[in-house]
Amino acid sequence: MSDVRLRFAPSPTGYLHVGGARTALFNWLLARKEGGKFILRIEDTDVARSTQESVDAILDGMRWLGLDWDEGPFYQSDNFPLYKEFVEKLLAAGKAYKCYCTAEELEAKRERALQEGRKPKYDGTCRELAGEQPDKPYVVRFRAPQEGVTAFDDLIKGRISFNNEELDDLIIQRSDGTPTYNFVVVVDDASMGITTVIRGDDHVNNTPRQILLYEALGCPVPRFAHVPMILGADKTRLSKRHGATSVMAYRDMGFLPEAMVNYLVRLGWSYGDEEIFSRDELVEKFSIENVGRSAGVFNPDKLLWLNAHYIKTGDPIRLAGLLLPFLAERGVDPTAGPDLAAVVKTLQERARTMLELADGAVFYYRQEFDYDEQAAAKFLKPEVATLYEALLAKLAALPHFSHDGIEVAFKEFCEEQGIKMGQIGPPVRIALCGGTTSPSIYEVMEVLGEAETRRRLERALAKLRG
Structure with a gap:
């Protein structure tokens, strides 16, 4: 067993999205390939939007795809005392400070900076403030370095550098005492011993801030790999207008989990000209370095082709078991008729989805039916x-x-x-x-x-x- 530790950390504000599922898959594959651990963490600090229904949907999606986790699921909402402790550590070390600026003052500073052609970052008014102001509400800001460069070697994108003067004094605790995203992610990853972070490339701009927080807390900085986003056919970010984006919606449309896994891994990763991989082959051949730097385009026809392959070559007994809920939707009781696995054998050559397989099986179990x-x-x-x-x-x-x-x-x-x-x-x-x-x-x-x-x-x- 290696020391490699990876995590998938979704926010429970909706279903498991196709893009999130691919990120989870890449983390799972690398953990399995390197003999490490795959940790599931639910980032539910957004109390207003987080729901148990969404948590269940995410867990169901993970289980359906076969992405089993070694530890967790852990919930950020259980860790508020820990985050508070780390905020106090940074304050005591002078690496964070209390900011008493009001929302109106901050907005005025922002507008003035924009008018003057400057980046609308916090101007450091409270950075060197002497003494406390006990009667005023405050946020806690991280005291970021104002000179130098923060750089890292992204496992997919290569060397990425940020000038520290461009970075803000990040708020790490809000005025109501709740911690902010970038801070809790660092505390969680550090306390869980995460060694490699694979996530969407919409997080690239968060990475330098998080690296500075790791260093301020005296924690090892993990390796980062930022995966390009998934686009629709029109080359815009994948959304509902392109069709289903929920992983479980594809299950309900009659897709097999192995087809979905095979499709998602190929949506950005390649291994020569090979298209079809068993799960064991994926674990053996996957490497994060072979993930491309350009965005993947979601192609429903390609997914359908893969699904047809897995139905055609699938075990009829397993397919028969998966077919039961689809037959139930059609009012069909397969116990009152021929052996379902035998029925599947006659249909799987031509069926592309489990819906088509179910539609094709109905006539076997109807005692009375109309003729076309x-x-x-x-x-x-x-x-x-x-x-x-x-x-x-x-x-x-x-x-x-x-x-x-x-x-x-x-x-x-x-x-x-x-x-x-x-x-x-x-x-x-x-x-x-x-x-x-x-x-x-x-x-x-x-x-x-x-x-x-x-x-x-x-x-x-x-x-x-x-």
């Missing part, structure tokens, strides 16, 4: 009745009602009747499933079984005879 009007008008002619009768007799003589036996029977039947498969195939499909589109007739009959196959053919024959 256009198909019936075209193929269920009066002369088909005699073909149905002859076919029923042919099938009844089969010693074994199996795929191969059924196929042989149909070939012999066509020869005996002097017809082609195209003349008997569509009427049989209509009788079995209600339309002319279905898996192989031989597969369908084998799965339905002899008794149900006969019942459906006899039902169609009865309808033809009025």
